Amino acid sequence: MEQTITDAARAALYAELPALLLPWYDKNKRDLPWRANKDPYRVLVSELMLQQTRVEAAREHYIRFVRELPTAAALAACPEDKLFKLWEGLGYYSRARNLQKAAQEVSEHGFPCTAEGLKKLPGVGEYTAGAVASIAFEQPAPAVDGNVVRVLSRYLGDALPAAQLRKRYAEELAPVYPAGRCGDFTQSLMELGATVCAPSSPLCLACPLLGGCRTKSDALPIPEKKPERRKTPVTMLLFYAGERVAIWRRKEGVLRGMYAFYTEERALTEGGLAARLAACGAGGAKIGQPTAHRHVFSHIEWEIAAYPVDCAGCEAEVASSFGVVFYPLSEVKAALSLPSAYRWALRLFKG
Ligand code: SF4
Incomplete structure (x- = not known):
């Protein structure tokens, strides 16, 4: 594993990402219910659910949730008991409450279409704002979650704890977002982390980034110390x-x-x-x-x-x-x- 990389080499690795990832994504993306509709409300619901649970568990919850509450207006008017029943099994009920508050705001004032605007909604942080802005509004707004940190830290050979890399990756990714395919680019990075560049035993031989990858193993990212419970x-x-x-x-x-x-x-x-x-x-x-x-x-x-x-x-x-x-x-x-x-x-x- 190489530990250092020049700025020029780093920029070249970034520049290659869209051309490597998008064809791979087009061919290999999973058929997931939230990918059928890029309505910002639905993207927001799916992203918040995916922060709480695995894709397979989120699938059923998502289908049930948007069947019962297909629009932000429907969620805004939903009684709390019904909302919690729909959220049951996803944990963090405060997120369901915040999602409802956000739905009330967008029902009244419309959906913000930039990451900056989205971040002002209750419960929407940096990652969620980037995901919604890029997937629903085709904005060059990175969404750096654990999957993306894992992929990039290995690809670039950054031997630093994840907490020190998130902001940097968001800044470095923004300029390479391909016009017209921002949402797919965000999802291709997440998808690669979820299906190929797994936490342990990554499937490097099936990876579109193999040629340039500086790690080619699960040696990175450096694990973060978890606070004691x-x-x-x-x-x-x-x-x-x-x-x-x-x-x-x-x-x-x-x-x-x-x-x-x-x-x-x-x-x-x-x-x-x-x-x-x-x-x-x-x-x-x-x-x-x-x-x-x-x-x-x-x-x-x-x-x-x-x-x-x-x-x-x-x-x-x-x-x-x-x-x-x-x-x-x-x-x-x-x-x-x-x-x-x-x-x-x-x-x-x-x-
Ligand atoms: S080559 Fe391996 S370690 Fe590198 S990004 Fe691909 S799956 Fe991850």
Whole structure:
């Protein structure tokens, strides 16, 4: 692997990119639902989904989402519960909220067609703005995600951590964007990173950049140090009475505003829980064996102990003391959007 490269050699490698990548992309691009329509709203939806999940998982979500909400105006007017149900499984519900705010803005004022204008929309950062501007509006606006950093760092032999390369790549790519094929150029870089220049064992012999590549292996990019996750003990109380289960709405912290089961971010002992129930007049409730589960968010890790609590006969006391509402389990499964930190616990209820 070569570590240094002159400015002239670097410029020559960049200049070759469109001619190498576009014919390869035309021949090899995957048939993905969001590629059928370059409507900026649809491009924005797909890009935000792809930042949250793999292509295969995003495919189904995308099809369902744009079938239900085919325009920015439809999303702008969508009730939050329905929006969250459509977003279920994609995590980061704050992104769904921001997407709706962005839809409200563009419904009122129109879609900005430049990366600068797009960046002013809620939840739209540098990468997303570049993707929408180039794909939907044919602007020479680079969209540098992890795939693109991986491809370029290997192609150019840049032995630096990804965080130090993103901005530089965006600046260097902009002048080589080919007029009339800006969207395809953006997607060709992403596609190469997703299908050929994979994180490990890249398929160099099938790569259109092989001739000029300075690395030809997975030695780059330099891995970034991940921040340590904070571990938090969490007690989850799965109140139920017959076929009805208690749903709580989170008021703060991660998943604020989401449907959930009653949660305390601390370890409660069974004795402490029994005393708590007795104090609110629900001493007859039966506490079951806890189930341990771990849920990992980007920056914290929940170490969960989930207690089933049978509150037949004392539903009202539990509801008023814990701020929960009892719903039929079938309705919770079908109509309420439970984040994945909670959805796993549905299997602990019978029925
Ligand atoms: S030749 Fe290999 S390492 Fe270089 S860009 Fe292509 S797939 Fe990646």
